[in-house]
Amino acid sequence: MAEKKVFSKLGEVLAKGEFVLTGELEPEKTCDLSHLVQEAKEMAPYVVAANVTDSPLGIVTINSLAACAIVQRDAGLECIWQLTVRDVNKLGIAGMIMGAEALGIHNVLSLTGDHPNMGDMPESKPVFDLDSATLVKLVREMVDTGSINKKEIEHPPKLHVGGAANPNSDPMEAEALKIGRKAEAGAEFIQTQVVYDLDKTIEFLQAIQKYKVPVLLGLFPMKSYAIAKGFDMFVPGVDVPKDILAKWKGIKTDITDKKDQNEAYDQANYDFFKPFVTELKAKKLLAGVHCMAVHYPRIFPRLVEVIKG
Protein backbone atom coordinates (compact mmCIF):
# COMPACT_ATOMS: atom_id res chain seq x y z
CA MET A 1 0.00 0.00 0.00
CA ALA A 2 1.33 3.40 -0.97
CA GLU A 3 2.21 5.66 1.94
CA LYS A 4 -0.54 8.11 2.69
CA LYS A 5 0.21 11.61 1.52
CA VAL A 6 0.17 14.33 4.14
CA PHE A 7 -0.85 17.87 3.28
CA SER A 8 -1.50 19.45 6.67
CA LYS A 9 -0.79 19.22 10.38
CA LEU A 10 -4.15 17.54 10.86
CA GLY A 11 -3.27 15.01 8.18
CA GLU A 12 0.08 14.46 9.84
CA VAL A 13 -1.20 13.79 13.36
CA LEU A 14 -3.98 11.55 12.06
CA ALA A 15 -1.44 9.59 10.03
CA LYS A 16 0.78 9.21 13.09
CA GLY A 17 -2.18 8.08 15.16
CA GLU A 18 -1.66 10.85 17.73
CA PHE A 19 -4.73 11.95 19.67
CA VAL A 20 -6.11 15.08 18.03
CA LEU A 21 -7.82 18.13 19.48
CA THR A 22 -9.57 20.47 17.05
CA GLY A 23 -11.54 23.62 17.75
CA GLU A 24 -14.24 25.57 16.01
CA LEU A 25 -14.58 29.15 14.85
CA GLU A 26 -17.91 30.59 13.90
CA PRO A 27 -17.85 33.89 12.00
CA GLU A 28 -20.55 36.40 12.94
CA LYS A 29 -22.46 38.55 10.47
CA THR A 30 -19.57 40.90 9.81
CA CYS A 31 -16.81 41.34 7.27
CA ASP A 32 -14.35 42.26 10.00
CA LEU A 33 -12.75 39.08 11.27
CA SER A 34 -10.59 40.59 14.01
CA HIS A 35 -12.61 38.93 16.81
CA LEU A 36 -12.42 35.59 15.04
CA VAL A 37 -8.68 35.96 14.56
CA GLN A 38 -8.30 36.84 18.26
CA GLU A 39 -10.24 33.72 19.27
CA ALA A 40 -8.13 31.65 16.89
CA LYS A 41 -4.94 33.00 18.49
CA GLU A 42 -6.24 32.05 21.94
CA MET A 43 -7.00 28.46 20.96
CA ALA A 44 -3.99 28.02 18.69
CA PRO A 45 -1.58 26.74 21.39
CA TYR A 46 -3.92 23.89 22.25
CA VAL A 47 -5.44 22.64 19.01
CA VAL A 48 -4.08 21.12 15.83
CA ALA A 49 -6.59 22.97 13.68
CA ALA A 50 -9.96 24.66 13.87
CA ASN A 51 -13.10 24.28 11.80
CA VAL A 52 -14.49 27.44 10.25
CA THR A 53 -18.24 27.21 9.82
CA ASP A 54 -20.16 27.77 6.59
CA SER A 55 -23.28 29.82 7.44
CA PRO A 56 -24.62 27.33 10.02
CA LEU A 57 -28.41 27.11 10.41
CA GLY A 58 -28.62 28.82 7.04
CA ILE A 59 -27.83 32.16 8.65
CA VAL A 60 -25.66 34.12 6.26
CA THR A 61 -22.13 34.88 7.37
CA ILE A 62 -18.87 35.49 5.56
CA ASN A 63 -17.82 32.79 3.12
CA SER A 64 -15.99 30.10 5.07
CA LEU A 65 -13.15 29.78 2.59
CA ALA A 66 -12.41 33.50 2.87
CA ALA A 67 -12.55 33.26 6.66
CA CYS A 68 -10.18 30.25 6.64
CA ALA A 69 -7.65 32.17 4.57
CA ILE A 70 -7.75 35.16 6.93
CA VAL A 71 -7.48 33.02 10.08
CA GLN A 72 -4.54 31.05 8.71
CA ARG A 73 -2.79 34.25 7.61
CA ASP A 74 -3.44 36.39 10.68
CA ALA A 75 -3.64 33.87 13.52
CA GLY A 76 -1.29 31.22 12.16
CA LEU A 77 -3.88 28.56 13.02
CA GLU A 78 -4.52 25.76 10.55
CA CYS A 79 -8.12 25.63 9.40
CA ILE A 80 -10.59 22.92 8.53
CA TRP A 81 -12.74 24.52 5.90
CA GLN A 82 -16.38 23.60 6.44
CA LEU A 83 -18.02 23.36 3.05
CA THR A 84 -21.71 22.69 2.65
CA VAL A 85 -23.32 21.57 -0.59
CA ARG A 86 -26.27 23.85 0.13
CA ASP A 87 -25.29 26.95 -1.82
CA VAL A 88 -23.07 26.03 -4.76
CA ASN A 89 -23.37 23.49 -7.56
CA LYS A 90 -20.77 20.88 -8.45
CA LEU A 91 -19.03 23.15 -10.93
CA GLY A 92 -18.80 25.96 -8.39
CA ILE A 93 -17.60 23.66 -5.64
CA ALA A 94 -14.85 22.22 -7.85
CA GLY A 95 -13.68 25.77 -8.48
CA MET A 96 -13.75 26.54 -4.75
CA ILE A 97 -11.66 23.43 -4.02
CA MET A 98 -9.05 24.74 -6.43
CA GLY A 99 -9.35 28.13 -4.74
CA ALA A 100 -8.68 26.47 -1.38
CA GLU A 101 -5.40 25.11 -2.66
CA ALA A 102 -4.37 28.52 -3.97
CA LEU A 103 -5.16 30.00 -0.54
CA GLY A 104 -3.19 27.34 1.33
CA ILE A 105 -6.20 25.54 2.85
CA HIS A 106 -5.50 21.83 3.17
CA ASN A 107 -8.39 20.41 5.19
CA VAL A 108 -12.05 20.37 4.26
CA LEU A 109 -15.08 19.06 6.12
CA SER A 110 -17.86 18.00 3.79
CA LEU A 111 -21.31 18.91 5.07
CA THR A 112 -24.84 18.92 3.71
CA GLY A 113 -25.70 22.23 5.33
CA ASP A 114 -28.89 23.35 6.98
CA HIS A 115 -31.70 24.08 4.53
CA PRO A 116 -32.08 27.78 3.63
CA ASN A 117 -35.61 27.53 5.06
CA MET A 118 -34.05 27.32 8.51
CA GLY A 119 -32.12 30.53 8.25
CA ASP A 120 -32.39 34.23 7.55
CA MET A 121 -32.54 34.02 3.76
CA PRO A 122 -35.26 31.41 3.28
CA GLU A 123 -36.08 32.67 -0.22
CA SER A 124 -32.66 31.50 -1.41
CA LYS A 125 -32.50 28.57 -3.84
CA PRO A 126 -31.40 25.35 -2.13
CA VAL A 127 -28.77 23.86 -4.43
CA PHE A 128 -27.72 20.44 -3.08
CA ASP A 129 -26.30 19.38 -6.44
CA LEU A 130 -23.91 17.16 -4.48
CA ASP A 131 -24.43 15.66 -1.04
CA SER A 132 -22.03 15.19 1.83
CA ALA A 133 -20.81 11.83 0.49
CA THR A 134 -20.43 12.81 -3.16
CA LEU A 135 -18.56 15.96 -2.14
CA VAL A 136 -16.05 13.73 -0.36
CA LYS A 137 -15.79 11.71 -3.57
CA LEU A 138 -15.24 14.84 -5.64
CA VAL A 139 -12.44 16.06 -3.37
CA ARG A 140 -10.74 12.68 -3.48
CA GLU A 141 -11.03 12.55 -7.26
CA MET A 142 -9.41 15.96 -7.61
CA VAL A 143 -6.69 15.26 -5.04
CA ASP A 144 -5.90 11.63 -5.84
CA THR A 145 -6.12 11.72 -9.62
CA GLY A 146 -5.11 15.34 -10.15
CA SER A 147 -7.98 15.64 -12.53
CA ILE A 148 -11.68 16.29 -12.68
CA ASN A 149 -14.03 14.48 -15.04
CA LYS A 150 -10.86 12.97 -16.51
CA LYS A 151 -9.47 16.41 -17.35
CA GLU A 152 -6.10 17.14 -15.82
CA ILE A 153 -5.70 19.97 -13.32
CA GLU A 154 -2.28 21.50 -13.89
CA HIS A 155 -1.59 22.12 -10.20
CA PRO A 156 -4.11 19.91 -8.41
CA PRO A 157 -5.45 20.64 -4.92
CA LYS A 158 -3.96 18.94 -1.86
CA LEU A 159 -6.64 18.55 0.76
CA HIS A 160 -7.63 16.11 3.45
CA VAL A 161 -11.36 15.58 3.46
CA GLY A 162 -13.57 14.59 6.35
CA GLY A 163 -17.24 14.12 7.01
CA ALA A 164 -19.70 14.53 9.85
CA ALA A 165 -21.63 11.90 11.80
CA ASN A 166 -24.43 12.13 14.31
CA PRO A 167 -24.29 9.57 17.12
CA ASN A 168 -27.61 10.93 18.44
CA SER A 169 -29.32 9.94 15.22
CA ASP A 170 -32.54 7.98 15.43
CA PRO A 171 -32.77 5.57 13.63
CA MET A 172 -29.09 5.05 14.32
CA GLU A 173 -28.56 2.32 11.76
CA ALA A 174 -29.52 4.64 8.89
CA GLU A 175 -26.87 7.12 10.02
CA ALA A 176 -24.26 4.40 10.52
CA LEU A 177 -24.84 3.02 7.02
CA LYS A 178 -24.53 6.54 5.64
CA ILE A 179 -21.12 6.83 7.30
CA GLY A 180 -20.25 3.67 5.40
CA ARG A 181 -20.99 5.54 2.18
CA LYS A 182 -18.81 8.46 3.26
CA ALA A 183 -16.02 6.02 4.06
CA GLU A 184 -16.41 4.40 0.65
CA ALA A 185 -16.26 7.85 -0.93
CA GLY A 186 -12.89 8.37 0.76
CA ALA A 187 -13.51 10.31 3.97
CA GLU A 188 -10.24 10.54 5.90
CA PHE A 189 -11.73 11.57 9.21
CA ILE A 190 -15.11 11.96 10.87
CA GLN A 191 -16.14 14.72 13.25
CA THR A 192 -19.26 13.96 15.23
CA GLN A 193 -22.21 16.05 16.27
CA VAL A 194 -22.17 17.09 19.91
CA VAL A 195 -22.73 14.16 22.27
CA TYR A 196 -23.82 13.89 25.89
CA ASP A 197 -25.11 10.32 26.02
CA LEU A 198 -22.24 7.92 26.61
CA ASP A 199 -24.10 4.65 25.97
CA LYS A 200 -25.57 5.88 22.71
CA THR A 201 -22.18 7.23 21.63
CA ILE A 202 -20.48 3.91 22.33
CA GLU A 203 -23.15 2.02 20.39
CA PHE A 204 -22.80 4.33 17.41
CA LEU A 205 -19.00 4.43 17.36
CA GLN A 206 -18.90 0.63 17.58
CA ALA A 207 -21.33 0.44 14.66
CA ILE A 208 -19.07 2.57 12.45
CA GLN A 209 -15.76 1.13 13.67
CA LYS A 210 -15.70 -1.31 10.75
CA TYR A 211 -15.28 1.56 8.31
CA LYS A 212 -11.88 2.36 9.84
CA VAL A 213 -12.21 6.12 9.59
CA PRO A 214 -10.63 8.07 12.49
CA VAL A 215 -13.33 9.68 14.62
CA LEU A 216 -13.07 13.02 16.39
CA LEU A 217 -15.77 13.24 19.04
CA GLY A 218 -17.84 16.42 19.06
CA LEU A 219 -17.91 18.02 22.48
CA PHE A 220 -19.64 21.17 23.52
CA PRO A 221 -18.31 22.47 26.83
CA MET A 222 -20.86 24.95 28.11
CA LYS A 223 -19.58 28.33 29.14
CA SER A 224 -22.65 29.28 31.18
CA TYR A 225 -26.11 28.13 32.23
CA ALA A 226 -27.66 30.33 29.52
CA ILE A 227 -25.56 28.61 26.85
CA ALA A 228 -26.39 25.14 28.19
CA LYS A 229 -30.09 25.90 28.31
CA GLY A 230 -30.05 27.53 24.86
CA PHE A 231 -28.22 24.58 23.38
CA ASP A 232 -30.72 22.17 24.92
CA MET A 233 -33.67 24.17 23.63
CA PHE A 234 -32.51 25.24 20.21
CA VAL A 235 -30.29 22.48 18.82
CA PRO A 236 -32.65 19.86 17.45
CA GLY A 237 -31.85 16.27 18.25
CA VAL A 238 -29.35 17.03 21.02
CA ASP A 239 -30.57 16.96 24.59
CA VAL A 240 -28.39 18.30 27.36
CA PRO A 241 -28.90 15.92 30.29
CA LYS A 242 -31.12 17.27 33.06
CA ASP A 243 -28.49 16.76 35.77
CA ILE A 244 -26.04 18.89 33.79
CA LEU A 245 -28.60 21.64 33.39
CA ALA A 246 -29.31 21.50 37.13
CA LYS A 247 -25.63 21.66 37.97
CA TRP A 248 -25.03 24.61 35.66
CA LYS A 249 -28.08 26.37 37.05
CA GLY A 250 -26.69 25.85 40.52
CA ILE A 251 -23.41 27.48 39.54
CA LYS A 252 -25.27 30.46 38.15
CA THR A 253 -27.42 30.97 41.24
CA ASP A 254 -25.01 29.96 44.00
CA ILE A 255 -21.82 31.67 42.92
CA THR A 256 -21.96 35.43 42.54
CA ASP A 257 -18.30 36.26 41.96
CA LYS A 258 -17.78 36.17 38.17
CA LYS A 259 -14.28 34.74 38.37
CA ASP A 260 -15.32 32.00 40.77
CA GLN A 261 -18.35 31.27 38.64
CA ASN A 262 -16.22 30.88 35.50
CA GLU A 263 -13.86 28.59 37.36
CA ALA A 264 -16.81 26.50 38.55
CA TYR A 265 -18.17 26.16 35.01
CA ASP A 266 -14.75 25.18 33.69
CA GLN A 267 -14.35 22.60 36.44
CA ALA A 268 -17.87 21.22 35.87
CA ASN A 269 -17.08 20.77 32.17
CA TYR A 270 -13.89 18.97 33.07
CA ASP A 271 -15.70 16.74 35.57
CA PHE A 272 -18.32 15.73 33.01
CA PHE A 273 -16.15 15.26 29.95
CA LYS A 274 -13.07 13.65 31.53
CA PRO A 275 -14.68 10.26 32.34
CA PHE A 276 -16.70 10.41 29.11
CA VAL A 277 -13.61 10.77 26.91
CA THR A 278 -11.52 8.43 29.06
CA GLU A 279 -13.98 5.60 28.60
CA LEU A 280 -14.23 6.06 24.84
CA LYS A 281 -10.45 6.24 24.58
CA ALA A 282 -10.12 3.06 26.61
CA LYS A 283 -12.47 1.35 24.16
CA LYS A 284 -10.26 2.61 21.33
CA LEU A 285 -13.17 4.34 19.65
CA LEU A 286 -11.61 7.77 19.26
CA ALA A 287 -8.85 9.41 17.25
CA GLY A 288 -9.46 12.74 18.88
CA VAL A 289 -11.86 15.34 20.12
CA HIS A 290 -13.47 18.18 18.26
CA CYS A 291 -14.48 21.00 20.57
CA MET A 292 -17.35 23.10 19.31
CA ALA A 293 -17.42 25.55 22.20
CA VAL A 294 -17.27 28.76 20.24
CA HIS A 295 -16.38 31.96 22.09
CA TYR A 296 -15.02 29.88 24.99
CA PRO A 297 -11.31 29.67 24.30
CA ARG A 298 -10.33 29.65 27.98
CA ILE A 299 -11.63 26.06 28.22
CA PHE A 300 -8.88 24.69 25.99
CA PRO A 301 -6.20 24.13 28.68
CA ARG A 302 -8.82 22.13 30.57
CA LEU A 303 -9.70 20.17 27.45
CA VAL A 304 -6.07 19.28 26.99
CA GLU A 305 -6.32 17.77 30.48
CA VAL A 306 -9.52 15.98 29.48
CA ILE A 307 -7.90 14.18 26.57
CA LYS A 308 -4.62 13.37 28.38
CA GLY A 309 -3.80 9.87 29.47
Added chain:
Amino acid sequence: MTIITTKKPFEEILGAIKDFKKITIVSCNSCAAMCQTGGEEGAKEMAEKLEGQGFSVVSVIVPEEVCDNRVMLKDFRKIDEDLNNTDAILTLSCGLGVASIINTLEKNHPNIPVFIGTNTEFMGMTERIGRFYMRCRGCGDCLLNETGGICPITTCAKSLMNGPCGGMVKGKCEVGNYERDCGWVLIYERLKQLGRLDLFSKLRDPVDWSESGHQREVVWR
Protein backbone atom coordinates in the same frame (compact mmCIF):
# COMPACT_ATOMS: atom_id res chain seq x y z
CA MET B 1 -52.24 10.74 -11.73
CA THR B 2 -53.44 14.29 -11.41
CA ILE B 3 -51.78 17.60 -12.03
CA ILE B 4 -52.62 19.36 -8.80
CA THR B 5 -53.73 22.96 -9.05
CA THR B 6 -54.88 25.55 -6.54
CA LYS B 7 -56.79 28.75 -7.18
CA LYS B 8 -54.88 31.96 -7.68
CA PRO B 9 -56.15 34.81 -5.51
CA PHE B 10 -58.92 36.52 -7.47
CA GLU B 11 -57.22 39.91 -7.06
CA GLU B 12 -54.16 38.55 -8.83
CA ILE B 13 -56.30 37.31 -11.73
CA LEU B 14 -58.01 40.70 -11.96
CA GLY B 15 -54.61 42.38 -12.09
CA ALA B 16 -53.56 40.17 -14.99
CA ILE B 17 -56.67 40.74 -17.13
CA LYS B 18 -57.51 44.31 -16.16
CA ASP B 19 -56.76 45.72 -19.61
CA PHE B 20 -59.28 43.44 -21.30
CA LYS B 21 -63.05 43.47 -21.38
CA LYS B 22 -64.37 40.42 -23.26
CA ILE B 23 -63.20 37.18 -21.73
CA THR B 24 -63.54 33.55 -22.81
CA ILE B 25 -63.17 31.04 -20.00
CA VAL B 26 -61.61 27.64 -20.68
CA SER B 27 -62.09 25.35 -17.70
CA CYS B 28 -60.47 21.92 -17.70
CA ASN B 29 -62.77 19.03 -16.85
CA SER B 30 -59.95 16.67 -15.95
CA CYS B 31 -57.39 17.27 -13.20
CA ALA B 32 -58.56 20.82 -12.45
CA ALA B 33 -62.12 19.60 -12.00
CA MET B 34 -60.86 17.05 -9.49
CA CYS B 35 -58.94 19.76 -7.67
CA GLN B 36 -62.04 21.96 -7.73
CA THR B 37 -60.18 24.71 -9.54
CA GLY B 38 -61.78 24.08 -12.93
CA GLY B 39 -64.57 21.94 -14.35
CA GLU B 40 -68.19 23.08 -14.70
CA GLU B 41 -68.37 24.52 -11.21
CA GLY B 42 -65.09 26.40 -11.41
CA ALA B 43 -66.15 27.88 -14.75
CA LYS B 44 -69.51 28.99 -13.41
CA GLU B 45 -68.01 30.54 -10.31
CA MET B 46 -65.38 32.41 -12.32
CA ALA B 47 -67.89 33.66 -14.90
CA GLU B 48 -70.09 35.10 -12.13
CA LYS B 49 -67.16 36.73 -10.40
CA LEU B 50 -65.86 38.31 -13.59
CA GLU B 51 -69.26 39.60 -14.57
CA GLY B 52 -69.60 41.03 -11.08
CA GLN B 53 -66.44 42.99 -11.80
CA GLY B 54 -67.80 44.36 -15.06
CA PHE B 55 -66.19 41.95 -17.51
CA SER B 56 -68.17 40.47 -20.35
CA VAL B 57 -67.87 36.68 -20.47
CA VAL B 58 -68.13 35.89 -24.17
CA SER B 59 -67.92 32.14 -23.97
CA VAL B 60 -67.32 29.34 -21.47
CA ILE B 61 -66.04 25.93 -22.50
CA VAL B 62 -65.21 22.93 -20.33
CA PRO B 63 -62.96 20.67 -22.45
CA GLU B 64 -62.21 17.15 -21.26
CA GLU B 65 -58.44 17.79 -21.24
CA VAL B 66 -57.11 21.25 -21.99
CA CYS B 67 -53.55 19.91 -22.17
CA ASP B 68 -54.45 17.78 -25.19
CA ASN B 69 -54.07 19.78 -28.40
CA ARG B 70 -56.45 17.46 -30.24
CA VAL B 71 -59.25 18.10 -27.77
CA MET B 72 -58.67 21.82 -27.91
CA LEU B 73 -58.63 22.01 -31.70
CA LYS B 74 -62.04 20.34 -31.72
CA ASP B 75 -63.53 22.42 -28.91
CA PHE B 76 -62.19 25.74 -30.19
CA ARG B 77 -63.67 25.01 -33.60
CA LYS B 78 -67.11 25.07 -31.96
CA ILE B 79 -66.61 28.59 -30.58
CA ASP B 80 -64.63 30.12 -33.41
CA GLU B 81 -67.02 33.07 -33.75
CA ASP B 82 -66.84 33.80 -30.04
CA LEU B 83 -63.07 33.77 -30.29
CA ASN B 84 -63.29 36.48 -32.94
CA ASN B 85 -65.02 38.55 -30.29
CA THR B 86 -62.66 37.65 -27.41
CA ASP B 87 -60.08 40.04 -25.94
CA ALA B 88 -58.44 37.46 -23.70
CA ILE B 89 -58.76 33.85 -22.59
CA LEU B 90 -58.70 32.87 -18.95
CA THR B 91 -57.97 29.21 -18.42
CA LEU B 92 -58.76 27.26 -15.28
CA SER B 93 -56.32 24.44 -15.86
CA CYS B 94 -52.74 23.59 -15.10
CA GLY B 95 -49.89 25.41 -16.83
CA LEU B 96 -49.92 22.85 -19.60
CA GLY B 97 -53.37 24.16 -20.51
CA VAL B 98 -51.93 27.58 -21.34
CA ALA B 99 -49.29 26.04 -23.60
CA SER B 100 -51.88 23.85 -25.26
CA ILE B 101 -54.27 26.77 -25.90
CA ILE B 102 -51.51 28.94 -27.37
CA ASN B 103 -50.45 26.03 -29.55
CA THR B 104 -53.91 25.31 -30.86
CA LEU B 105 -54.83 28.96 -31.47
CA GLU B 106 -51.55 29.68 -33.21
CA LYS B 107 -53.06 29.47 -36.69
CA ASN B 108 -56.46 31.15 -36.37
CA HIS B 109 -56.25 33.38 -33.30
CA PRO B 110 -52.59 34.01 -32.58
CA ASN B 111 -53.18 37.42 -31.01
CA ILE B 112 -55.48 36.38 -28.18
CA PRO B 113 -53.53 36.53 -24.92
CA VAL B 114 -54.02 33.57 -22.57
CA PHE B 115 -54.10 33.99 -18.78
CA ILE B 116 -54.25 31.41 -16.04
CA GLY B 117 -56.42 31.38 -12.94
CA THR B 118 -54.59 28.68 -11.03
CA ASN B 119 -51.20 27.78 -9.67
CA THR B 120 -49.84 24.43 -10.80
CA GLU B 121 -48.55 22.71 -7.71
CA PHE B 122 -47.26 19.27 -8.69
CA MET B 123 -48.01 15.92 -10.27
CA GLY B 124 -49.91 14.28 -7.47
CA MET B 125 -51.01 11.06 -5.92
CA THR B 126 -54.66 11.21 -4.83
CA GLU B 127 -55.58 9.76 -1.46
CA ARG B 128 -59.07 11.21 -1.75
CA ILE B 129 -60.49 14.47 -3.06
CA GLY B 130 -58.78 17.25 -1.18
CA ARG B 131 -55.75 15.13 -0.23
CA PHE B 132 -53.07 15.15 -2.89
CA TYR B 133 -49.41 14.31 -2.39
CA MET B 134 -46.28 14.89 -4.43
CA ARG B 135 -44.48 11.57 -4.65
CA CYS B 136 -42.78 11.88 -8.05
CA ARG B 137 -41.12 14.84 -9.71
CA GLY B 138 -40.81 13.33 -13.15
CA CYS B 139 -37.03 13.76 -13.11
CA GLY B 140 -36.52 11.52 -16.12
CA ASP B 141 -34.16 9.05 -14.46
CA CYS B 142 -36.21 6.91 -12.10
CA LEU B 143 -34.45 5.54 -9.03
CA LEU B 144 -37.41 3.78 -7.48
CA ASN B 145 -36.16 0.28 -8.20
CA GLU B 146 -33.24 0.94 -5.88
CA THR B 147 -34.93 2.92 -3.13
CA GLY B 148 -37.78 0.65 -2.15
CA GLY B 149 -40.23 2.58 -4.31
CA ILE B 150 -39.78 5.83 -2.37
CA CYS B 151 -38.27 8.72 -4.31
CA PRO B 152 -35.45 10.63 -2.59
CA ILE B 153 -35.62 13.42 -5.17
CA THR B 154 -39.21 14.05 -4.09
CA THR B 155 -39.41 13.06 -0.44
CA CYS B 156 -36.05 14.46 0.70
CA ALA B 157 -36.36 18.23 1.12
CA LYS B 158 -32.82 18.56 -0.24
CA SER B 159 -33.25 15.90 -2.94
CA LEU B 160 -30.13 14.22 -1.63
CA MET B 161 -28.82 11.07 -3.27
CA ASN B 162 -27.11 9.97 -0.05
CA GLY B 163 -29.22 10.64 3.00
CA PRO B 164 -30.36 11.05 5.67
CA CYS B 165 -28.64 14.32 6.48
CA GLY B 166 -27.98 15.90 9.87
CA GLY B 167 -31.30 17.72 9.59
CA MET B 168 -33.17 14.53 10.45
CA VAL B 169 -34.37 14.22 14.05
CA LYS B 170 -36.24 11.10 15.14
CA GLY B 171 -37.22 10.36 11.56
CA LYS B 172 -38.48 13.88 10.85
CA CYS B 173 -37.12 16.58 8.54
CA GLU B 174 -35.78 19.97 9.61
CA VAL B 175 -37.71 21.58 6.77
CA GLY B 176 -41.25 22.20 8.00
CA ASN B 177 -40.44 22.21 11.69
CA TYR B 178 -39.91 18.45 12.05
CA GLU B 179 -43.49 17.64 11.12
CA ARG B 180 -42.82 15.77 7.87
CA ASP B 181 -41.08 12.43 7.54
CA CYS B 182 -37.46 12.34 6.44
CA GLY B 183 -37.52 10.77 2.96
CA TRP B 184 -34.32 8.88 3.59
CA VAL B 185 -35.65 7.36 6.81
CA LEU B 186 -38.74 6.25 4.87
CA ILE B 187 -36.40 4.65 2.32
CA TYR B 188 -34.36 3.04 5.11
CA GLU B 189 -37.45 1.60 6.78
CA ARG B 190 -38.89 0.31 3.52
CA LEU B 191 -35.65 -1.32 2.41
CA LYS B 192 -35.21 -2.83 5.86
CA GLN B 193 -38.73 -4.26 5.64
CA LEU B 194 -37.86 -5.73 2.24
CA GLY B 195 -34.57 -7.14 3.50
CA ARG B 196 -32.63 -4.93 1.08
CA LEU B 197 -30.44 -2.72 3.27
CA ASP B 198 -27.66 -3.56 0.83
CA LEU B 199 -29.36 -1.05 -1.46
CA PHE B 200 -29.43 1.53 1.30
CA SER B 201 -25.70 1.13 1.85
CA LYS B 202 -24.90 1.94 -1.75
CA LEU B 203 -23.00 5.16 -2.48
CA ARG B 204 -24.95 6.94 -5.19
CA ASP B 205 -23.57 9.40 -7.71
CA PRO B 206 -25.06 12.87 -8.01
CA VAL B 207 -27.91 13.45 -10.42
CA ASP B 208 -26.58 13.87 -13.95
CA TRP B 209 -28.00 17.19 -15.11
CA SER B 210 -26.40 17.05 -18.53
CA GLU B 211 -29.44 15.45 -20.11
CA SER B 212 -32.25 17.02 -18.17
CA GLY B 213 -33.84 20.18 -17.00
CA HIS B 214 -34.35 22.02 -20.25
CA GLN B 215 -37.49 21.78 -22.38
CA ARG B 216 -37.70 18.02 -22.19
CA GLU B 217 -39.54 16.20 -24.95
CA VAL B 218 -40.58 12.63 -25.65
CA VAL B 219 -40.95 12.36 -29.41
CA TRP B 220 -41.11 8.86 -30.86
CA ARG B 221 -43.00 9.33 -34.06
